[in-house]
Amino acid sequence: MLGIPQEDRPQIHVWSEAIAKGLGFGKQDPAVAQHLQSFAEYTSQLVANKRVEPSDDLISQLIAIEEEGNRLNEDELISMITLLIFAGHETTSNLIATGSYLLLTHPEQLKKNLNLVPSAVEELLRYNGPATSSGPRYATQDTELDGQLIQKGDVVIPLLKSANRDEQQFTDPKELDIERKIKRHLAFGHGIHMCLGAPLARVEGDVAFTTLLRQLPDIQLSVSQEEIHWHSALSSQGLASLPVKF
Ligand code: HEM
Structure with missing residues (x-):
């Protein structure tokens, strides 16, 4: 959809992973800054190439909007494209990996029928979604929350x-139940900055879990649960690896 050349994807994976691990409020890691810099340089070059040779993809369409004039300037274009590449990559990979882990460690859930996958995706997002916090918000008025005064203008990190x-909001919230009827959850954030890619991420999760469970019905962890390592940053979480056998 975006128009990223196939051969560039392993490098994008390295950048996305490093940035997702290293990003955090108030954190300034020089190695992460270097990855961000390289990523932005890559995006600038990609844009330069697509200006000369546009194709039928989202990045070329954004470039056309920028070239039209006053809706998007070049900095916004580069930043938007970098965000689109990054935001859609690490998060969805993490949903698929942690979701698979949760399904494998709750085998009673796996036995339920594959038509439940869409509802399982929602429950996996609710129960342990890849994004642990949203972007920061500013209080528009003084508010008291559970005895804590949040003053107008304060930064709030939901x-x-x-x-x-x-x-x-949820009955037995610490239980994973793929049949749970979820009216809403906050795994994609809320309001005007709610995740732009949520419908795509849902489809990707649906396709990935359905394919995995259909093709490999006997799939199981090949290590003990204690050997699975999580990497958690303030705003994201995922698995270092997921060894399986089938
Ligand atoms: C399971 C996968 C994903 C999760 C859990 C996720 C989660 C989030 C969250 C929590 C936010 C911040 C929302 C807020 O501050 O209220 C966000 C923003 C965003 N996401 Fe996702 N995301 C996922 C996949 C994707 C995909 C596939 C794309 C695009 C290809 C994408 C593009 C974006 C963009 C562009 C924003 C910024 C929206 C804005 O600031 O207006 N995300 N996402």
Whole structure:
């Protein structure tokens, strides 16, 4: 959809992973800054190439909008494209990896029928979604929350994972139940900055889990649960690797 050449994808994976691990509020890691810089340089070159040879993809369409004049300038274009490449990559990979891990470690859920996969995707997003916090927000008015005064103008960092386990919203929130009827959750954030790629991520999760479970019905972990390592940053979480046998 975006128009990223196939051969560039392994490098993009390296950048996305490094950035996702290293990003955090107030964190300034020189190695991450270097990856960000290289990523932005890559995007600039990609844009330069597509200006000369546009094709039927989203990046070429954004370039056309920028070239039209006053809706998007070059900095915004590069930043938007870098965000689109990054935001859609690490998060969805993490949903597929952690979702597979959760399904493999809750085998009673796996036995349920594959038509439940769309509802399983929602539950996996709620239960342990890849994004643990949304982008920061600013309080527009003084607000008291659970005895804590949040003053107008304060920065607030909503913890999505906590909201998604709110016992006032969900029965037995710490239980994974792929048949749960979820009215809404916050795994994709909320409001005007809610995830632009949510419908795509849902489809990707649906296709990935359905294919995996259909093709490899006997799939199981090949190591103990204790040997699975999580990497957690303030705003994201995922698995270092997921060894399986089938
Ligand atoms: C399971 C996969 C994904 C998760 C859990 C996820 C989660 C999020 C979250 C929590 C936000 C911040 C929302 C907020 O601050 O309220 C966000 C923003 C965003 N996401 Fe995703 N995302 C996923 C996949 C994708 C994909 C596939 C794309 C695009 C190809 C994408 C593009 C974006 C963009 C462009 C934004 C910024 C929106 C804005 O600031 O207006 N995401 N995502």
